[in-house]
Amino acid sequence: xxxxxxxxxxxxxxxxxxxxxxxxxxSSSAPNEPVKINFLSLAWQKESxxxxxxxxxxxxxxxxxxxxxxxxxSWDNVNDQLVTQFAGGTAPDVIHNDSPALSGxxxxxxxxxxxxxxxxxxxxxIPQSAWDTVTFDDGKGGQGVYGVPFLQxxxxxxxxxxxxxxxxxxxxxxxDPWTWDEFSEAAKKMTKDGSYGVAWAxxxxxxxxxxxxxxxxxxxxxxxxxxxxxxxxxxxxxxxxRIHDQLYKDKSADPDALGQGTADPxxxxxxxxxxxxxxxxxxxxxxxEQAPDGFEWVTLPAPKGTSAQQGAxxxxxxxxxxxxxxxEAMKFISFFLNGTNQAKLAKGDWxxxxxxxxxxxxxxxxxxxxxxxxxxxxxxxxxxxFLKVNGFDEWKSKVATPALQEYFANKITIDQAAAKLVEDGxxxxxxxxx
Amino acid sequence: MTxxxxxxxxxxxxxxxxxxxxxxxxREMWVLMLPALVPVLLFSVGPLLYGxxxxxxxxxxxxxxxxEFVGLENFTRLLTDAEFWSSFQIGAxxxxxxxxxxxxxxxxxxxxxxEKLRFSGLAxxxxxxxxxxxxxxxxxMWKLVYHPDAGMLNDLLGTHINWLADFSLALPAIIVxxxxxxxxxxxxxxxxxxxxxxxxxxxxxxxxxxxxxxxFWSITLPQLRPVIVAITSLDFVWNINQFGxxxxxxxxxxxxxxxxxxxxxxxxxxxxxxxxxxxxxGLAMAIVVLAVLGxxxxxxxxxxx
Numbered sequence: 001x002x003x004x005x006x007x008x009x010x011x012x013x014x015x016x017x018x019x020x021x022x023x024x025x026x027s028s029s030a031p032n033e034p035v036k037i038n039f040l041s042l043a044w045q046k047e048s049x050x051x052x053x054x055x056x057x058x059x060x061x062x063x064x065x066x067x068x069x070x071x072x073x074s075w076d077n078v079n080d081q082l083v084t085q086f087a088g089g090t091a092p093d094v095i096h097n098d099s100p101a102l103s104g105x106x107x108x109x110x111x112x113x114x115x116x117x118x119x120x121x122x123x124x125x126i127p128q129s130a131w132d133t134v135t136f137d138d139g140k141g142g143q144g145v146y147g148v149p150f151l152q153x154x155x156x157x158x159x160x161x162x163x164x165x166x167x168x169x170x171x172x173x174x175x176d177p178w179t180w181d182e183f184s185e186a187a188k189k190m191t192k193d194g195s196y197g198v199a200w201a202x203x204x205x206x207x208x209x210x211x212x213x214x215x216x217x218x219x220x221x222x223x224x225x226x227x228x229x230x231x232x233x234x235x236x237x238x239x240x241x242r243i244h245d246q247l248y249k250d251k252s253a254d255p256d257a258l259g260q261g262t263a264d265p266x267x268x269x270x271x272x273x274x275x276x277x278x279x280x281x282x283x284x285x286x287x288x289e290q291a292p293d294g295f296e297w298v299t300l301p302a303p304k305g306t307s308a309q310q311g312a313x314x315x316x317x318x319x320x321x322x323x324x325x326x327x328e329a330m331k332f333i334s335f336f337l338n339g340t341n342q343a344k345l346a347k348g349d350w351x352x353x354x355x356x357x358x359x360x361x362x363x364x365x366x367x368x369x370x371x372x373x374x375x376x377x378x379x380x381x382x383x384x385x386f387l388k389v390n391g392f393d394e395w396k397s398k399v400a401t402p403a404l405q406e407y408f409a410n411k412i413t414i415d416q417a418a419a420k421l422v423e424d425g426x427x428x429x430x431x432x433x434x
Numbered sequence: 435m436t437x438x439x440x441x442x443x444x445x446x447x448x449x450x451x452x453x454x455x456x457x458x459x460x461r462e463m464w465v466l467m468l469p470a471l472v473p474v475l476l477f478s479v480g481p482l483l484y485g486x487x488x489x490x491x492x493x494x495x496x497x498x499x500x501x502e503f504v505g506l507e508n509f510t511r512l513l514t515d516a517e518f519w520s521s522f523q524i525g526a527x528x529x530x531x532x533x534x535x536x537x538x539x540x541x542x543x544x545x546x547x548x549e550k551l552r553f554s555g556l557a558x559x560x561x562x563x564x565x566x567x568x569x570x571x572x573x574x575m576w577k578l579v580y581h582p583d584a585g586m587l588n589d590l591l592g593t594h595i596n597w598l599a600d601f602s603l604a605l606p607a608i609i610v611x612x613x614x615x616x617x618x619x620x621x622x623x624x625x626x627x628x629x630x631x632x633x634x635x636x637x638x639x640x641x642x643x644x645x646x647x648x649x650f651w652s653i654t655l656p657q658l659r660p661v662i663v664a665i666t667s668l669d670f671v672w673n674i675n676q677f678g679x680x681x682x683x684x685x686x687x688x689x690x691x692x693x694x695x696x697x698x699x700x701x702x703x704x705x706x707x708x709x710x711x712x713x714x715x716g717l718a719m720a721i722v723v724l725a726v727l728g729x730x731x732x733x734x735x736x737x738x739x
Contacts, residue, residue, distance in 0.1 A: 394706045402688070
């Protein structure tokens with residue numbers, strides 16, 4: 001009997017050991033075997049996936065000793081996926097993400113500080129304002145650089161040329177954009193014969209409004225004495241109120257678009273149901289691809305308030321703290337994001353490159369498809385203040401998204417929305433400041 | 435560890451004489467159970483205990499955080515967390531209405547399928563189809579049905595409603611999907627129950643002049659009772675723990691109006707990385723489910739006697 005129980009115990013132990021040990025083995029490689037690097041890419045537009053894969057192939061051919069494996073991810077669940085992979089120790093070496101997500105992963109210690117690893121050429125090609133979007137507290141009192149910013153998004157207005165011309169308004173240019181007053185006036189003029197002036201797709205209202213709020217200096221967050229709190233003062237309310245007015249006072253905004261995601265109103269846009277669609281520059285790609293023949297459209301710069309500033313976030317490439325080949329990964333990143341390649345990536349994703357060399361590429365400044373307006377808007381990009389707020393993601397999904405959705409649906413007043421953003425918001429932020 | 439715990443020290447003294455027989459039997463029993471027991475212990479009981487342990491710590495899914503034992507802090511925070519209570523309320527509305535409506539609809543369908551109709555064999559097969567679909571596929575399919583522009587529902591009604599993004603319609607909309615998705619197994623179980631009701635009872639009822647309604651109320655329902663209790667309890671547990679379907683349909687939106695407790699726990703753990711708090715959430719939900727279920731089963735048992 002003793003023997004059987006001993007055997008049983010041994011069997012269980014072996015099983016447990018076999019299960020527990022499964023993850024750890026097989027990672028050490030012989031010296032002359034090529035180093036293997038996993039690259040998690042979130043590219044999703046067809047051209048962009050093609051550009052990504054082509055660059056990886058190019059690298060693999062030129063560097064037989066450092067082989068990169070392309071791993072496809074998705075923006076929808078990348079952060080959930082990374083939390084589990086980091087915790088399980090199976091994260092990819094090179095990680096594509098965006099700067100709002102980096103601050104959390106950086107302060108949790110999952111990302112490598114690249115400050116001392118960046119090659120000089122890469123560092124000088126990307127302006128400091130872009131580096132600011134990936135610079136965060138390292139949790140030890142200093143500042144670290146937790147990714148290489150490469151693509152940035154700015155807000156523009158995509159407009160139906162026929163309706164725009166018919167309204168006989170001044171056409172704004174990159175050097176002389178509309179003011180918000182002119183913008184609202186134009187939207188009113190274009191509202192006639194059953195079509196609306198503008199459509200605000202506000203399914204995910206937070207980033208859009210926060211980035212535009214900088215037009216009037218609205219930052220939404222303030223830090224004093226190391227403690228960050230939410231603030232909704234007159235500056236923050238400007239853009240909120242103006243959008244709300246277009247919806248309910250001027251009635252120049254299409255109410256159907258309100259609950260939709262950014263790309264959802266496009267079919268109605270092609271039908272001329274509304275004239276202008278404020279959106280990120282990348283949406284131009286879908287217009288080019290899907291618009292019916294003969295549909296004429298133009299890209300207009302976003303309106304300006306007291307300034308034309310917009311909050312910027314960047315897409316980034318980072319290296320996992322636990323990567324076994326950080327130096328090789330850095331080499332790959334600096335190849336992947338050099339000027340020529342960034343121009344290819346920016347073109348594939350219809351976004352703005354951070355690289356100054358890439359921005360000078362003729363493909364980035366052509367009038368065709370509004371590239372000139374888009375690229376010119378890059379000069380208005382400043383670091384979005386919310387990037388540095390620890391707990392922003394929770395504030396966004398628990399407090400700000402519902403509050404702003406309810407406000408834009410005219411279910412609560414601006415005062416009630418402000419109270420929610422501040423009071424509930426501060427409670428959320430408190431959790432992260434202990 | 436298990437082997438030593440599950441096998442108590444052999445009894446001494448007078449009972450020793452009978453020992454070989456019993457011990458041989460027990461031994462065989464354990465040997466036979468071992469293959470089934472090991473995975474259960476390793477993959478169910480182990481993580482469960484680990485989760486319960488985590489619930490009393492401030493564990494976070496980070497690399498730099500030192501996990502400490504915090505006692506009941508997570509629990510007290512849970513009690514004062516308005517987000518949790520609203521999510522709990524949504525979960526309760528969802529689980530109760532889906533279970534009840536699902537049961538009523540399935541009972542109707544089962545009664546229909548139990549009649550001798552033409553093509554009843556085909557109809558029975560068709561009614562099980564939703565069962566064959568994974569929740570994610572069901573979610574995607576209904577997302578298309580509810581689509582504001584291209585959706586079948588808006589086409590049919592001639593409306594222009596964004597069902598899943600509307601603050602007051604989103605919860606009813608997903609409840610309909612929940613009912614649809616869970617109906618097959620309920621129908622099949624009830625149908626099996628119906629076919630076990632002895633025909634003699636109906637014949638006797640007919641002899642006594644009982645109408646259709648009377649026969650249903652006094653024969654079918656009491657005869658089905660054990661089946662009904664079993665399937666509704668299972669459905670309730672299944673529904674309150676539902677995750678995949680709602681995650682695909684709304685991800686808890688709009689504005690948290692469809693954030694079921696399990697989605698809430700998932701967000702806490704994998705978005706905000708508060709593993710300790712999320713474990714306490716899971717634990718609390720398990721206790722609630724056990725309590726509700728215990729009360730329900732206890733009452734049913736008592737009435738059955």
